[in-house]
Amino acid sequence: MKKAVFGIIGAGGIAQSQHLPNLTRAPHAFLKTVCDLDGDRVRAAQEKYGVPHGTTDHRELLADEEIQAVVVATREDQQALLTIEALRAGKHVYVEKPLALTAEECQAVVAAQQEAGRFVAVGFNRRFAPAYRKAKEVASCDGGARNIHYRISDEYWSWGKDYPPGVRVLHEVCHLFDLIRWLTESDAESVYCVESRPDDEVIVLKMRSGCIASIMNSGHATMDMPKERLEVITERGGLTVEEFVELRTYGYGDFEPVYRFAGHSHPDREYTHKFLLEKTGAEGLHALRRMGWEMRERVQGLEDEREFPEREEMQRYIHRDAPLWNYMVDKGWLEAMDHFARCILSGRSPENATAADAWQASILGHAAIKSRKIGTVTYFRCCKMPVDNNIYSEKR
Ligand SMILES: NC(=O)c1ccc[n+]([C@@H]2O[C@H](COP(=O)([O-])OP(=O)(O)OC[C@H]3O[C@@H](n4cnc5c(N)ncnc54)[C@H](O)[C@@H]3O)[C@@H](O)[C@H]2O)c1
The missing domain is CATH 1.10.287 (Helix Hairpins)
Known part of the structure; x- marks a missing residue:
């Protein structure tokens, strides 16, 4: 079987838990080179996943003409710059969310992507989660989503300590801005946000499709509680998805009442x-x-x-x-990567989120933070809203 040749920049947390194992088992991808500033991480990744080449200099990876696509899995301060550099080197890019810290940087990636004529896929992997693909199919058969509620809550209080307070909306809720846009096939008309404490908030979106959506976002929960739950009301029925494993449908004759979905395994862990x-x-x-x-x-x-x-x-x-x-649940990481590889081989446009989608998610994140700060609703007349980018300099 033909495989698209990949290199990866960044061999940290998400690379070790997802991209390295997934690139080695995705049927249409071959991982040729791993790059990280930390040489020990490079060697460990090469040994564990049998990656033929390793380097601590991303320019060496980008100069390799055999490599068709690059996964950028560094932190968000480097992602836009490295994506633009990779595009200019003629590579397709799969880049982790949130793509950049500001909407302007996302916009710069959109411009570079258009100039390079290569694909950019942003790691909004939930678009490929089997449970959410089924949920979208069910909702579409009944007039689409009219009212969405999404809870995302986890132990950010323990692992997100490096980030200033109140920016979880940019790192984590960005997934949901993209998911709601994808589910409703619509852009946001307005956003409102209110908090009970930093990183504990409700965000309300009105979509151009007419759908309304509320996101309960908390970084103060326990691991005992499942992390994510989606609830959707359609024209006459409704559905819920519990943590990507169970979809329940209500009031639809054509669908089963319950669908269950397999989990996601890591090659060297209990499965x-x-x-x-x-x-x-x-x-x-x-x-x-x-x-x-x-x-x-x-x-x-x-x-x-x-x-x-x-x-x-x-x-x-x-x-x-x-x-x-x-x-351990299937949030679509592997399929998002293999789909991207298939599109590189066939030349077909990928269904992954684009740089323009990441730009939209960034605009919504910054607008939510602004709304939270000054207590007003932000209305979008067009995509290019003024964005307050200063919040990132606050210290925890
Ligand atoms: N889609 C998801 O489900 C998901 C989950 C977790 C994290 N993420 C995102 O993935 C990104 C990475 O997160 P992480 O937790 O893996 O971070 P991390 O800090 O654990 O890893 C980043 C790695 O990149 C390397 N690096 C940084 N700059 C580099 C450069 N110029 N050249 C080569 N290597 C470089 C670092 O040495 C480090 O090993 C973040 O943007 C995060 O938001 C996405």
Whole structure:
């Protein structure tokens, strides 16, 4: 089978949990080179995934004419610059969200993409989550979404410490701005945001399709709670999706009441959950999350290991064997990458989110922050809204 040749820049968290394993198992992709500023990470990735070349200089990767596409998985301060450089070197680019810190930088990527005539796919992978593709199909058969509610909540209080308060909306909610635009096939007409404390807020969107959407965003939740839930009201029916594993439909004669979806595995981790989730849906998911949370609490709470002889075994399970808790459901990462590779081979336009979609998500994120700050609704007459970009310099 023909494969598109990839290089990856950035071998950190998302690369290790998703892109490196996915690029090595995607049927239409071949990963030739891995690049990171940290040479140890390069060597570890090469060894683990059998990647033939490694470098700490991205220019070396970009100069390789055999490489057709580059995955940019660095942090958001580098993503737009590296994407533009890769486009100018003639590469297609799959770049992680949020693409850039400002709407202007996203706009610059749009311009570079148009000039280069190469594809840019932004890592809004939820467009490829099987549960959300089915949800969109169900909603489309009944006049489309009229009212959407989305909750996203997790332990950002523990892993997002490096970021200033209040910017989770740019890093995490950007996924949902894109998802709601994709589900409704529509742009936003207005946005309003109110917070109870930094990184705990509700955002209300009115879409041009007539749909309204509310996003409950919290970085103060527990891992015991599933991270994401989608609820949609259509013309006469409704649907819910619990954490990508269970879609329930209400009031539709043509669809099953319940659809369950397999989980997502990592090649060197225990994989039972992948099949378990397809069989048990939300019930299995709740049990797994509760188990992981209880184990972690139990291990952390113990000072004297003699009190608890299984401690070592449990720690090994938590840190080495257990499914990656936030990556054990299928949010579409693998299919988003393989679809992109297929489009590179065929020349067909990818269905991935584009740089222009990332630009729209960025405009919405900044407008939500502005609304939260001054308490007013932001209305969009056209796409090019003035954007307040100063918030990122605030310190936590
Ligand atoms: N789509 C998703 O589900 C998802 C999930 C998590 C993170 N992300 C996004 O992925 C991006 C990366 O996040 P992360 O947690 O992996 O970050 P990270 O800090 O763990 O990894 C970034 C890596 O990039 C490397 N790097 C930085 N600049 C470089 C350069 N110029 N050349 C080569 N290597 C360079 C760093 O050394 C580091 O290893 C972020 O934008 C984040 O928002 C997306």
